[in-house]
Amino acid sequence: MPAVGARIGYDVTAGGAFYFHPVDAVLNGTCTNPNVVVFGEPGTGKSSTVVAAMLRMMPFGVKTLISGDVKGEYTPVLKALGATPIVLGPGSPARVNALDLGPxxxxxxxxxxxxxxxxxxxxxxxxxxxxxxxxxxxxxxxxxxxxxxxxxxxxxxxxxxxxxxxxxxxxxxxxxxxxxxxxxxxxxxxxxxxxxxxxxxxxxxxxxxxxxxxGPLAGMFDAATNVELDWDAPAQSMDLSRLDSRGDKAVAVALTCLGSWSAIATDLQDDGEIRIVVRDEVWRQMRLGVRALMSFDSELRLSRKHKIIQIALVHKPADFLTVGDAGSQAASIARDMLSLFSTRVLFGQTTRVATELGDALSLAEKERLAISGWANHRRGRALWKTENQTGRKVQTVLSAVERRHFDTNIQLRSTYRNSRRETSRNSGAADVASGSIGARDNQSVET
Ligand SMILES: Nc1ncnc2c1ncn2[C@@H]1O[C@H](COP(=O)(O)OP(=O)(O)O)[C@@H](O)[C@H]1O
Ligand SMILES: [Mg+2]
Known part of the structure; x- marks a missing residue:
């Protein structure tokens, strides 16, 4: 890869820095489309790598749209950038018309x-x-x-x-x-x-x-749009975390509506800018059924510009296939769909899933082993593979600032902290212990 675009981390085999600029890769003939699919078990560092890519593409004038942030993970990053995420869900007045004519x-x-x-x-x-x-x-x-x-x-x-x-x-x-x-x-x-x-x-x-x-989404996608995307902001997102309590299906349906809406909006936004559209947790939508899969497929296919970089985050190849049996219409759509993503970023997987990935993407034995072994030993490790080129083992390196603003374990950490405080209070040594725990907490936050 030429040294153009976002510097993601280092290539552990070659030892040099690893760069990513999918539009440049299309222009220089390395691949046929700028789209990226990211596979990996939860917690392997998929979203963090996408955030790093998004932030590091900004100096090149590339803007990002997070089309459906299911857990609200991107919100602190957006706020740090001075952008205001659009919050959808119970208690929020924001409406997005699924049938918006947009631009x-x-x-x-x-x-x-x-x-x-x-x-x-x-x-x-x-x-x-x-x-x-x-x-x-x-x-x-x-x-x-x-x-x-x-x-x-x-x-x-x-x-x-x-x-x-x-x-x-x-x-x-x-x-x-x-x-x-x-x-x-x-x-x-x-x-x-x-x-x-x-x-x-x-x-x-x-x-x-x-x-x-x-149903549970009443009022959210069935009235005139009353929010406006700020096309000048370096990044925009639609936070769906409030929907969490409404169940998986509601979230999946919301992702489908948003995906369609933002595809039309970005496609018609004719300002000559390169844009990244992130579809985090898109596997939820894909599981809704073959039609939802087709809807996503047509958004990718009908994208008429090579200036939109679609980044889809999924767990495993089965996410593309659960909607139908092998040999069914869904399975063939899913297989064809993979070819719409020239760049595949493969984070750690179990041996079984690594084998499935190996079949779906025609990986070499060595590549498959990298995913089931090497990639699992540290967060942010992934095999980056562009079409038929040999995959490269890359470690994403996050800066301290990035880590602070994109800590997806933050809730888990604070729950854990509170429960420890509770335990020490109950043990009767509250005064002494809570002081020392507090000190350790501060330290762990700083580091
Ligand atoms: N390259 C990395 N270096 C250090 N920590 C990382 C790296 N990538 C991810 N992490 C940490 O791991 C946790 C899970 O990462 P996340 O990106 O949310 O994973 P996923 O999206 O695959 O579920 C986060 O708290 C994040 O800060
Ligand atoms: Mg994630």
């Missing part, structure tokens, strides 16, 4: 009719994918007819059918309303015999969308 509305008038048509087809395609993914999360697998009707509903709702008008903003409740109470033209246009047949046929998807609007 499309502002550009619309400047485009030719032909460009308008193609942009609209593109955004409607993404929305249909998103809505069917959301329906699947509610336990309903959408049919081709559902998809065709959804596309027709969306097209009518945004006002694409009427010539020369501006696009109308729409929300999921608008779609639900059109399905539950269809105008006559809609069922005729979709070739149903009558209104009754339309209602019967579309009942499952109508109800699935309604559950979303009234």
């Amino acid at each position: 499309l509305t502002a550009r619309w008038d400047t485009w030719t009719a032909r460009r308008q048509r193609s942009e609209l087809t593109w955004i409607l395609g993404r929305w249909v994918q998103l809505l069917t993914a959301l329906a699947e999360a509610q336990g309903y697998a959408a049919t081709v007819t559902d998809e065709a009707v959804l596309a027709a509903v969306l097209r009518r709702a945004v006002g694409a059918a009427d010539a020369n008008t501006r696009l109308r903003p729409i929300t999921i409740p608008d779609v639900h309303r059109a399905l539950a109470d269809p105008p006559d033209e809609l069922w005729r246009e979709s070739r149903f015999a009558d209104r009754r047949q339309f209602l019967d046929h579309l009942r499952p998807i109508t109800d699935a969308l309604n559950n979303l609007v009234s």
Whole structure:
């Protein structure tokens, strides 16, 4: 790797510094796309390495969007950078419309009719994918007819059918309303015999969308967007930590909505800047079902610029595959999807998972052993592999400042500290012991 971009740490075999600049790698022909997938067991240092990469790309003018920070881990880093994360979840007034037209509305008038048509087809395609993914999360697998009707509903709702008008903003409740109470033209246009047949046929998807609007995410993704991304900030994030109590599925659905929303927003943000979009914990979304996987896949595929670096963080290859059996449609999408990430960063794994990774990524025996052995012996160790080149063993080096602002064990540490205080108080030696424990605590924080 040429010495360009973020200096991540050192190459333990060659001994030199290791640099990372995926856009440069695409331009000089080292790889075909700038996307990065990071594999690793929890706690191996995936997120920390991504934070280091993000901070160290900043001097090159690269900005970052954290699309869904499930645990709120990035919030202290963002604050230290002077940016304000958008907090979504119970108690927060922030809303993100899953069907946001984003920058499309502002550009619309400047485009030719032909460009308008193609942009609209593109955004409607993404929305249909998103809505069917959301329906699947509610336990309903959408049919081709559902998809065709959804596309027709969306097209009518945004006002694409009427010539020369501006696009109308729409929300999921608008779609639900059109399905539950269809105008006559809609069922005729979709070739149903009558209104009754339309209602019967579309009942499952109508109800699935309604559950979303009234379920644990009610109000979060189904009203007009009232937050604005600050495109000038060095980094932006959407903190989902408040959703934690609402369960895994709610978090996964939220990640799906946010992913789609930020993909459209970043794709249309035409300021010529290189941007990193981080999809931490994206495996949660992938587990929702084949549609959620397809939605993520199309966000990667439809990204029309090589100026967006997508970084996806997952645990193991099975995250891509749990949605279907080997040989199924999902498995083949998942396999193809891996090729959309030229750079693979492989942190420590168990022997079993390392073998799976070896198969999925055609790793050499030596590379596989590095992941199941060497990488597990210290945090921040990973095999960095670009397409078919031999992987390089790299140790990420964090600065003291980075470690202070990105300590994902902080909660665990403070709980542990409190429980120790509690124990010493109960033992009757409170005065003496708490003093000394306090002193040791301070010391450990400093170091
Ligand atoms: N390269 C590194 N050097 C020192 N400590 C690290 C390094 N990478 C991670 N850590 C520490 O390990 C802990 C877990 O790291 P994290 O990045 O959250 O892992 P993951 O995202 O894989 O679950 C954090 O407290 C972090 O400070
Ligand atoms: Mg992490």
